[in-house]
Amino acid sequence: MSDAEFPQSTEPTVQDDFEPVSVFEDGEMDLRPGADNCYKCSVCDTTCPVAEVDDDFPGPKFQGPEQWRLKRKDDVEVDDSIMSCSNCMRCDDACPSGVPLSQMHNTARGEYVDEQMSKLSREYVRNRILANYGTLARLGSKVPRLTNLVMGNSLVQRLNEKLLGITAERDFPAFATRTFREWWRERGGPQVQSEDKRVAYFHGCYSNYNTPEVGKAMVRVFEEFGYEVVVPRQRCSGTPMFANGMLDDAERAASVNVSELSDLLEEGYDVIASCTSCSMSLRQEYPELFQLSGIEEVAANTYESLEYLRIHEDLDGALADAAVDEQAFAYHAPCHARNQGLDRQAVELFREVDGVEMEDVGDSCSGISGTYGWKEEKYETSMKIGEDMFEHMHDAAGEVGMTECPTCSMQMEHGTGYEIKHPLQLLEEALC
Amino acid sequence: MPIRDDVVVIGGGLAGSMAALSAAESGAGVRLISHKKSTLRQASGLIDVLGAVDGDAPIADPFAALDRLPEEHPYRVVGAEGIREGLRRFDDVVGDRYLGSHTDRNALVPTHGGTIKPTARYPVSVAPGLASAAEDTLLVGFRGLTDFDPVAAAAHLEAAGVPFDVDGAVVEFPIQFRDDARTTRFAKAIDEDQEDVRDRLAGTVAAGIDGHDRVGFPAMLGDDHGTAVREYLEDRLGVAVFQIPTGPPSLLGMQLEDQLIDALERAEVRLSTGNPAVGYEAEDGRLTAVTVDRRGQEVPYHATEFVLATGGLVGKGIDSDRESVSEPLFGCHVPHPEDRYEWSESEAFGDHAFARFGVVPDDDLRPTDADSAVHFPNLRAAGGVLGGADVAREKSAAGVSIATGTYAGRRAGEEVAQ
Numbered sequence: 001m002s003d004a005e006f007p008q009s010t011e012p013t014v015q016d017d018f019e020p021v022s023v024f025e026d027g028e029m030d031l032r033p034g035a036d037n038c039y040k041c042s043v044c045d046t047t048c049p050v051a052e053v054d055d056d057f058p059g060p061k062f063q064g065p066e067q068w069r070l071k072r073k074d075d076v077e078v079d080d081s082i083m084s085c086s087n088c089m090r091c092d093d094a095c096p097s098g099v100p101l102s103q104m105h106n107t108a109r110g111e112y113v114d115e116q117m118s119k120l121s122r123e124y125v126r127n128r129i130l131a132n133y134g135t136l137a138r139l140g141s142k143v144p145r146l147t148n149l150v151m152g153n154s155l156v157q158r159l160n161e162k163l164l165g166i167t168a169e170r171d172f173p174a175f176a177t178r179t180f181r182e183w184w185r186e187r188g189g190p191q192v193q194s195e196d197k198r199v200a201y202f203h204g205c206y207s208n209y210n211t212p213e214v215g216k217a218m219v220r221v222f223e224e225f226g227y228e229v230v231v232p233r234q235r236c237s238g239t240p241m242f243a244n245g246m247l248d249d250a251e252r253a254a255s256v257n258v259s260e261l262s263d264l265l266e267e268g269y270d271v272i273a274s275c276t277s278c279s280m281s282l283r284q285e286y287p288e289l290f291q292l293s294g295i296e297e298v299a300a301n302t303y304e305s306l307e308y309l310r311i312h313e314d315l316d317g318a319l320a321d322a323a324v325d326e327q328a329f330a331y332h333a334p335c336h337a338r339n340q341g342l343d344r345q346a347v348e349l350f351r352e353v354d355g356v357e358m359e360d361v362g363d364s365c366s367g368i369s370g371t372y373g374w375k376e377e378k379y380e381t382s383m384k385i386g387e388d389m390f391e392h393m394h395d396a397a398g399e400v401g402m403t404e405c406p407t408c409s410m411q412m413e414h415g416t417g418y419e420i421k422h423p424l425q426l427l428e429e430a431l432c
Numbered sequence: 433m434p435i436r437d438d439v440v441v442i443g444g445g446l447a448g449s450m451a452a453l454s455a456a457e458s459g460a461g462v463r464l465i466s467h468k469k470s471t472l473r474q475a476s477g478l479i480d481v482l483g484a485v486d487g488d489a490p491i492a493d494p495f496a497a498l499d500r501l502p503e504e505h506p507y508r509v510v511g512a513e514g515i516r517e518g519l520r521r522f523d524d525v526v527g528d529r530y531l532g533s534h535t536d537r538n539a540l541v542p543t544h545g546g547t548i549k550p551t552a553r554y555p556v557s558v559a560p561g562l563a564s565a566a567e568d569t570l571l572v573g574f575r576g577l578t579d580f581d582p583v584a585a586a587a588h589l590e591a592a593g594v595p596f597d598v599d600g601a602v603v604e605f606p607i608q609f610r611d612d613a614r615t616t617r618f619a620k621a622i623d624e625d626q627e628d629v630r631d632r633l634a635g636t637v638a639a640g641i642d643g644h645d646r647v648g649f650p651a652m653l654g655d656d657h658g659t660a661v662r663e664y665l666e667d668r669l670g671v672a673v674f675q676i677p678t679g680p681p682s683l684l685g686m687q688l689e690d691q692l693i694d695a696l697e698r699a700e701v702r703l704s705t706g707n708p709a710v711g712y713e714a715e716d717g718r719l720t721a722v723t724v725d726r727r728g729q730e731v732p733y734h735a736t737e738f739v740l741a742t743g744g745l746v747g748k749g750i751d752s753d754r755e756s757v758s759e760p761l762f763g764c765h766v767p768h769p770e771d772r773y774e775w776s777e778s779e780a781f782g783d784h785a786f787a788r789f790g791v792v793p794d795d796d797l798r799p800t801d802a803d804s805a806v807h808f809p810n811l812r813a814a815g816g817v818l819g820g821a822d823v824a825r826e827k828s829a830a831g832v833s834i835a836t837g838t839y840a841g842r843r844a845g846e847e848v849a850q
Contacts, residue, residue: 041680043473046616055610055617062612093706094469096747283727300728311434311731341706341726348702 034100038065044091044101049335049365050084053384057084060091064104071108078112084378085109086369087243088335089280103288106242113245126164130371131244134205134236134253137175141209144175167379173210173410180208180215184231194228199308200261200269201231204278206406217428218274218305224432225313230269232260237278239336240371242285251290258286261302262294271302274424276337276404277370279304283340304342304404306349306423319353322430328357328398329421332389332412334405335365346402346423353430358402361392366403368411383415390415402426436734437463437702438848440722441841442709442761443741443749444470446830447815449692450837451739451844454521456699458845464701465724465733467708470689471747476549476677477651477684478541478558479522479530479834481515482507483550483827490550494831495536504820506832509793510839515831518838522553525695526688531559540564544580544650544678546588550827555684557653557662560646561674563589567645568597571676572637574605579615579678580650601640606632619652619683622661630661634668646672651683704733709742709761719808722761737810737844740764740791740799741837744816744823750789757789759817764791764799764807766819783825790819797840810847812840 038061045051045059063085070076082105091101117124129136140147150156151172161168180203199222207215222229234257241250261271261282273279282302287295309315329350333343343363350358367385372378393401393416401412401420409420439455441448444466452464482494482501491497495512502508507515523533530553532539538550540563548563561569569589573582582600589598606629607621621629637647647665653675654661665673677684696703704724713721713732721732742749742761751760757768757775768789769775775786791799791813798806799813814836816829823829 041474042614043469043681045614046473046681046686047469052616052620055613058610058612059614094473096468096471096474296728303726307726314434339706341704341724343706344703 034098034104035065035068037097038095038099039097041096043094043096044099047090047094049088049090049367049385050086050381054084054381057081060085060101060105063108064091064101065099067108068104077116078108080112080116082109082112083245084381086365086372086378087239088365088369089339090335090365093339100288102285106247106285106289109242109245110247111245114247117245122163122165126166126375127244127371128246128249129164130166130374131241131246131249132236133240133371137205137209141175141179144177148172148174161376165376166374167376169379170374170410170414173206175209176212178212180212181231183212183216184219189231190223190229192223192226192228194226196268197225197227198267198269199227199229199272200264201229202234202237202257202261202271202273202278202282202302203231204273204275204406205236207274211406211422214274214422214424217422217424218272220432221309221424221427222272222305225309230264232264234260237273237275237281238285239277239281242281242289243370243372247289251292254286254290254295255292257282258292258295258298261298265294265297265301270308271298272305272308273302274305274404274422275406276304276334276340276342277407280336280340304337304340306345306404306427307340307342310345310349315349316352319349319430323354324356324426324429326355327400328396329359329400329402329426330361330393330396330398330418331358331402332361332366332393332408333363334403334408335369337404338363342404346404350423350426356426357397359396359398361389361396364388364392366405366408366411368407368414370407373407373411382411386411386415393418434732434734435463437461438735439463439737439739439841439844440465440733440735441739441741442466442722443743443747443815443817444703444705445472445741445743445747445815445833446470446475446692447743447833447837448739448741449696450518450521450834451741451814451841452701453525453695453699454838454841455737455739455845455848456701456841458842458849460737460845460848462699462701463733463735464696464703465709465722466703466705468705471743472685472689472692474680474682475685475688475830476543476682477555477688478549478551478677479519479532479553479830480550480827481519481538481552481831483538484825489827490538490540490548492538492550493536494538494552494828501826502820504792506793506797506818506821506836507828509795509797510835514839515835517842518831518834518836519552521838522834526553526691529556529691530554531556542585542589542594542648542676544585544676546585546592548589548592548594552831555675555687557651557658557675558677558684559674560672561648561676563594566595567672568643569599569646569648570640570642570644571598571600571648572640573600573602573650574618575602576605576609576611576613577615577618577650580676585676596645599644603636603640606636614681615650615652615678615683616681619655622652623654623657630664631668634665637665638669641669641671644671646674648674648676650678651675652678655683655687707731712762714808717808718810737847738808738812739837739840739844740811740813740817741815741833741840742817744790745786747816749815749817752786752789757786759791759799762799762807762811764813765801766791767802781825783822787822787824788819790817790821792819796843797836810844812843814840
């Protein structure tokens with residue numbers, strides 16, 4: 001502690017009022033105050049999961065403040081290593097000085113893709129497809145059984161790898177035979193009406209197309225607590241688009257989401273998400289990257305679902321009398337949950353529930369980072385990052401995994417063969 | 433009722449961790465709130481209690497020097513027994529991974545800059561390098577690892593008058609890394625023995641031993657397998673091998689952070705990290721909740737007792753602008769000269785007023801206002817946020833955090849039990 005507390009300046013910069021966007025009239029981002037705050041302690045580099053296993057990756061400090069400084073000269077381009085950042089955003093959490101690292105990375109990646117990447121390259125086409133998973137899923141889920149059959153075919157997988165650079169090592173996530181939205185419609189919408197307890201559910205792509213049971217659990221749990229739940233029209237949160245530098249795609253999706261959700265905020269709804277990357281995106285990345293009417297309000301009123309209940313309901317009390325069948329879980333906190341301060345809530349909450357054994361499998365990143373681990377050239381890095389988590393899962397008592405993030409759950413299943421559940425599903429079992 | 437605990441500790445550094453452990457010991461339900469990863473990652477991992485008073489350094493026995501400290505020093509509030517209690521609790525946390533508890537006297541630890549730091553507790557791996565042992569020493573650094581210059585460090589140590597010969601040598605690390613690789617990268621390679629690096633490292637260094645009694649490396653000799661690495665090198669080199677604490681990112685600091693988190697988990701302290709505490713709620717003069725900003729909305733964390741351990745100027749527990757100095761969370765009084773030019777001295781290492789800025793505790797570590805009245809009867813402060821100590825000059829930062837954290841946490845727990 002002694003070294004860290006040595007006063008280095010009489011006037012530490014504090015950036016409470018720092019508004020990174022729209023400083024320049026032409027709309028170009030000015031991140032200089034953020035860069036100036038970096039005093040090169042390198043703690044971000046020591047928490048970067050990619051830098052830990054990939055010697056060629058220069059780490060978040062370079063990708064952020066250093067690259068920003070270099071780029072002030074017109075003839076310096078964005079370094080192509082930016083495409084190796086997986087957008088886990090752990091560096092944000094590590095920085096003791098409030099440098100907006102992930103915002104810098106997102107901005108640099110967007111510029112790299114716009115200006116330096118050939119739109120005809122295999123990499124660009126592949127990334128565009130991966131980033132727009134929601135569109136793909138919409139088409140695929142129209143004929144789920146056929147899609148599952150085709151995508152699960154090993155020949156198709158090898159073709160995907162050869163033609164597109166999508167790894168053949170992974171099994172494509174199966175589409176549900178009935179999407180969450182279809183279930184919701186057939187059910188006839190909300191079963192509970194309330195004037196003052198209202199939430200709008202941002203289900204995201206994955207719980208709609210792939211794991212509708214998570215969305216159903218969300219609805220049942222919230223209705224159990226007396227909430228009126230609505231399911232607004234929505235598009236992808238934008239997370240995979242940020243991670244692939246497709247900022248224009250992300251902004252189009254964001255404008256739909258912000259507009260739909262803004263309307264509901266006015267009617268007294270708060271926004272809740274069951275995927276921690278979705279809530280991260282709405283809360284932090286939207287206002288950092290875009291200027292849309294109502295964007296700040298949406299960010300301020302978006303919550304992760306469990307977090308929302310913990311703040312507004314006596315969840316501990318409700319769970320005190322609950323009991324479920326004996327079961328043990330190996331819990332992994334997604335990076336994007338970590339960055340929102342939600343990494344311990346599931347373990348904390350279920351630790352006291354009769355019949356449940358929850359074990360946190362440590363603080364390593366799962367390594368898949370959305371679309372990252374699907375890229376042929378990143379697959380190995382992705383699995384190396386995940387190694388720690390796999391080992392801890394095997395060591396834990398539970399044979400069922402638990403996490404809030406859809407792609408973390410893919411990686412957990414891929415690395416261990418375990419079935420993976422969402423905390424909402426356990427909450428549903430305990431309370432409904 | 434939403435989120436509620438008996439004691440809420442704000443700040444995840446050494447002071448906050450010790451406060452939470454101490455409160456949990458009393459049986460209270462404790463939550464620790466911290467914004468970012470703690471500054472322990474940048475700390476040396478050494479535990480200093482008191483190394484200098486009024487420019488008189490090094491102090492041999494910190495306890496014997498306590499009454500030479502100014503009246504407003506936090507040590508004067510907790511007293512010698514408070515410091516001992518804190519150290520006992522710290523010893524429980526680190527177990528056999530630290531040494532120094534056998535004596536009140538300071539150990540003298542060589543730092544990566546070649547200075548000597550008077551220290552009360554130090555990691556086992558640092559012990560063979562103590563400057564009080566008259567053994568000829570070789571310091572080894574690696575080309576490309578700019579964090580540690582062994583030749584300059586050796587020259588500094590010689591100039592400091594250590595009772596032995598010191599030499600420095602820069603060698604090639606057996607594995608070629610990128611130019612700006614971190615110490616953690618080297619540490620990992622050694623820890624996992626990548627590409628037979630331990631054997632090759634021993635081979636490189638063996639040639640230069642040449643009559644030295646011990647060899648010091650920057651603190652990167654492995655992580656999980658640190659003990660095995662040192663044993664292997666000692667065996668191969670035939671001399672004692674020790675680690676020299678480095679600047680950030682500091683492996684010894686990170687290892688201490690891990691040990692504290694393990695201890696907090698064992699004590700069932702609830703940890704909430706990632707969002708800053710920004711405000712509070714109070715009723716009838718007592719604090720009822722601390723509010724945490726989760727990007728736009730403030731979430732209250734209710735409790736009956738609170739400990740403020742947010743750090744000093746660098747840890748951002750104390751804030752300043754060109755006009756004034758403040759404690760931003762509760763608005764506690766922070767005395768400072770009105771004229772900004774009196775905040776500092778012209779000499780870089782002078783007796784700066786700013787170094788002692790912080791809240792003013794009463795005799796129970798409760799922050800007081802300008803009229804010496806407590807702000808809240810159920811709020812105590814610990815660590816760098818407390819004023820009155822110049823921890824950098826005194827070499828007392830860790831000790832102040834441990835002693836006041838332990839005291840504040842214990843008192844919070846006792847109040848809950850009432």
